[in-house]
Amino acid sequence: MRDKSYQALVIGASAGGINAIASLLSGLSTRFTIPIMIVQHRLPVLNLFLTQYWDEAGIFQTKEADDKDSLQSGIAYIAPPNYHLLVEQDKTLSLSIDPKICYARPSIDVLFETASDAYQAHLIGVILTGANNDGTAGLRRIKAHGGLTIAQEPNTAEASTMPQSAINSGAIDKILPLTSIASFLNNLL
Amino acid sequence: MNTVETEQLEIKLLLEALYHRYGYDFRQYSQASIKRRVLHYLSKTNHDAISALIPSLLYDEKSFKSFLFCVSVTVTEMFRDPWFYDTLQKEVFPFLKTYPFINIWHAGCATGEEVYSLAILLKESNLYDRAHIYATDFNDRALQKAKDRIYPLERMKDYSTNYQKSGGKFSLSDYYHAQYDAVIFDAALQKNITFANHNLATDGVFSEMHLVLCRNVLIYFNRDLQNRVLSIFRDSLCYNGFLCLGSKETLDFSGVRNSFIEVARKERIYQHKNDRGRLER
Ligand SMILES: C[S@@+](CC[C@H](N)C(=O)[O-])C[C@H]1O[C@@H](n2cnc3c(N)ncnc32)[C@H](O)[C@@H]1O
Numbered sequence: 013m014r015d016k017s018y019q020a021l022v023i024g025a026s027a028g029g030i031n032a033i034a035s036l037l038s039g040l041s042t043r044f045t046i047p048i049m050i051v052q053h054r055l056p057v058l059n060l061f062l063t064q065y066w067d068e069a070g071i072f073q074t075k076e077a078d079d080k081d082s083l084q085s086g087i088a089y090i091a092p093p094n095y096h097l098l099v100e101q102d103k104t105l106s107l108s109i110d111p112k113i114c115y116a117r118p119s120i121d122v123l124f125e126t127a128s129d130a131y132q133a134h135l136i137g138v139i140l141t142g143a144n145n146d147g148t149a150g151l152r153r154i155k156a157h158g159g160l161t162i163a164q165e166p167n168t169a170e171a172s173t174m175p176q177s178a179i180n181s182g183a184i185d186k187i188l189p190l191t192s193i194a195s196f197l198n199n200l201l
Numbered sequence: 202m203n204t205v206e207t208e209q210l211e212i213k214l215l216l217e218a219l220y221h222r223y224g225y226d227f228r229q230y231s232q233a234s235i236k237r238r239v240l241h242y243l244s245k246t247n248h249d250a251i252s253a254l255i256p257s258l259l260y261d262e263k264s265f266k267s268f269l270f271c272v273s274v275t276v277t278e279m280f281r282d283p284w285f286y287d288t289l290q291k292e293v294f295p296f297l298k299t300y301p302f303i304n305i306w307h308a309g310c311a312t313g314e315e316v317y318s319l320a321i322l323l324k325e326s327n328l329y330d331r332a333h334i335y336a337t338d339f340n341d342r343a344l345q346k347a348k349d350r351i352y353p354l355e356r357m358k359d360y361s362t363n364y365q366k367s368g369g370k371f372s373l374s375d376y377y378h379a380q381y382d383a384v385i386f387d388a389a390l391q392k393n394i395t396f397a398n399h400n401l402a403t404d405g406v407f408s409e410m411h412l413v414l415c416r417n418v419l420i421y422f423n424r425d426l427q428n429r430v431l432s433i434f435r436d437s438l439c440y441n442g443f444l445c446l447g448s449k450e451t452l453d454f455s456g457v458r459n460s461f462i463e464v465a466r467k468e469r470i471y472q473h474k475n476d477r478g479r480l481e482r
Pocket of ligand 1: 109273274275276277278281308309310311312315337338339340343399400401402403415416417418421447
């Protein structure tokens with residue numbers, strides 16, 4: 013694992029995710045300089061408040077992703093409510109209003125799968141609390157491409173279904189309590 | 202070459218083939234989303250590789266049609282982003298009022314929900330009778346639905362809420378008749394609308410416009426195609442004409458930025474001001 017250089021981190025969360033994401037971001041160190049992309053289901057229409065909340069939690073600048081943003085280190089990009097977030101081969105972002113997938117737009121699978129195509133073995137995927145199984149297909153793709161997959165330990169999750177579904181599918185490399193994910197990530201870089 | 206690279210190559214060959222065979226140009230679409238659409242189409246056929254689609258799509262025009270409908274995403278709704286319509290009425294309508302005749306181009310109108318939303322607001326501001334709306338898309342099936350004016354009843358609750366938030370003056374139900382689980386909007390709304398096939402990737406300017414709306418279409422294009430399309434809009438707009446984009450689309454990094462001023466940032470409303478951008482080319 014150590015001989016690999018990770019170039020991007022994707023995070024997916026649903027019910028209970030707003031606090032879980034803040035807690036994860038606040039634990040990351042200044043050495044953690046790769047771009048971060050986040051899908052959180054069912055955000056309120058305007059998440060200025062939220063970007064601020066997450067901004068203050070971590071050392072990152074958090075930003076609602078705009079179409080064709082090029083990914084920069086030290087920035088956490090959040091999928092805008094009602095748009096899917098996709099990663100292009102040239103490491104820029106795209107948005108789409110394609111139909112919802114499993115009732116979700118943004119969909120965690122759409123971000124994870126496209127990010128995995130763009131970053132292949134250099135991607136880390138983290139699935140946090142949630143009450144559905146979005147993200148599982150995406151994590152399988154990340155694993156198949158040789159990336160690193162992490163699930164929040166279901167009994168530390170406000171809603172355990174989402175991480176449990178990923179674990180059951182066999183796509184997960186590492187199961188960690190929420191409070192240990194950040195320090196584990198810090199040690200990877 | 203790994204799987205991802207091979208798939209990339211297959212998609213490139215497929216899109217190239219379709220362009221030369223049918224003239225439909227998807228080569229400058231955002232790769233990540235076109236790939237998802239192609240894979241979605243593939244999953245509905247009995248082929249297992251993207252490149253295996255090429256022969257059947259080249260020889261069988263019927264398959265190509267269904268490919269086209271599958272690849273183009275016509276998801277839309279009435280009064281999407283109500284705050285946009287509210288600002289449109291407050292900032293743009295007063296300008297439109299000064300013209301005896303108003304030309305409007307709704308590009309990428311999908312199944313028409315946005316077009317009728319605009320038509321309703323124009324009516325309520327007494328602008329409809331002097332307006333002509335050209336509503337275009339490259340998807341004929343979507344255009345046919347737009348002409349039919351029939352939408353599912355179950356959506357009307359959300360649409361009514363959005364209509365009110367958009368600054369609608371009456372009740373949305375004043376504009377349609379419900380029948381079983383569908384509604385049909387009034388034919389009077391369609392009187393000044395021309396629905397037409399226009400492909401933003403290959404067709405050009407067709408008339409002078411006072412207002413151009415193209416929302417949530419550019420996100421599907423790469424920067425080069427975005428710039429092509431934005432130049433067409435710039436060249437279509439009269440001096441002081443308005444351009445409206447989707448809430449996550451911007452002119453900021455485009456080649457036409459200097460030809461426009463920003464009227465409302467969040468609503469992505471721009472006004473055509475000078476032709477510096479054109480002279481620089
Ligand atoms: C996601 S819909 C957006 C509909 C609507 N404007 C809205 O915001 O709700 C995108 C539309 O763009 C159309 N479109 C895509 N590529 C096009 C092209 N090259 N020329 C014309 N229309 C195109 C699609 O057929 C589809 O109807």
